[in-house]
Amino acid sequence: MQQNNNIDQKRPEENNAVIGWIVQFSHFIFPAFYAVCMRVLAEIDMLDIDTVTFTVVVPIARGFIPFFFHNSGYRKYLWKAILYPFVSILLFAFIVAGVGLEDLLCLVIVGLPYIGMMIVVSSAIHFILKKKDSDISQNYLPLIFIPFLLGPLEKKLPKTTESMVVSNEIILEISEEELIKNLYQVPVLQAQHVNSLLKWAEVPLPLYSTYDSLANARIGHFSNGMTLYEECTRTKNRLTFQIDFDKSSFAHVPTIKHVIDSKTLEFDYIAYEWKKLDDQKLLLSLSTRVQLSTNLQFYAQYWTRILLDDFEKSLLAAFKKTCA
DSSP: OHHHHHHHHHHHHHHHHHHHHHHHTHHHHHHHHHHHHHHHHHHTTSSOSSSHIIIIIHHHHHHHGGGGSGGGSTTTOHHHHHHHHHHHHHHHHHHHHHTTSOOHHHHHHHHHHHHHHHHHHHHHHHHHHTTOOOOOHHHHGGGGGHHHHHHHHHHTSOOOEEEEEEEEEEEEOSOHHHHHHHHHSOOOOOOOOOOSHHHHTTOOOEEEEEEETTTTEEEEEEGGGOEEEEEEEEETTEEEEEEOGGGOBOTTOHHHHHHHHTTSEEEEEEEEEEEESSSSOEEEEEEEEEEEEOSOHHHHHHHHHHHHHHHHHHHHHHHHHHHO
16 A cells, blocks of 8 residues: 555656656757648648748748747756757657658658758747747747648649759770660669668669560569669660659659659650770660759759759669679
């Protein structure tokens, strides 16, 4: 009986400790929770990630949240106004990556402007309020609800669509017959040494391909379990692949799955072209043509070009190492 009484007495103390911990770190927890809510809204198709709302307005709103808490230290110390938003972003990243909403690649692409905007806003508010003890909740609290209204409205606006082509080439010592055979059915590629964003951000890399002669289709197998079903078209010195996304799988690659499902990124074709340099050498070029439908064209094209360029160089280098 005495033991039960002791347990009952400990429970309120434990609850108070948890509440105290939440209050103490509220300036981390609430901004992170707010960002998770915005990401969930994107997941249920209420707003888009590649919008001004998500990449600009949401970080601005998040930048205000810690200043609603008088004990956060944001008002007095600039280093807290700079460092704490970054810690809050890390907490958000840990949550969304842990539940499978995002992968490292998306966190890099979206996180960089997100962090920058939050730090700028937080620092600006710090300088405005550091000599004041005024309560900003009455004037700025409605700001955190703006993305809930602006996001669905911006989602209905028409997006601009632009095409871009990324190309790379390499010289191979291989016969034309052997080259064509290996393009249709790529053997297991040797390790690819990519000193770039691809490997660091765990972008799926090609492993090998199989060829279905009846369907005239190539099935590309990638790291992380991704597969691409590619329909083949052959002309004299050109082999073109068009991806059938309904037959492909992106189960473990949230970023690619999101941009494909939202039609932000559409592949027109992936093409190999070759020409003889002499009896023993061929010049092989790899080109990828995509369409981007977004209102953040400059930023989308910047990252698309980087990723496709790295991907093509990695594939050509691995192909040369394995097949030539």
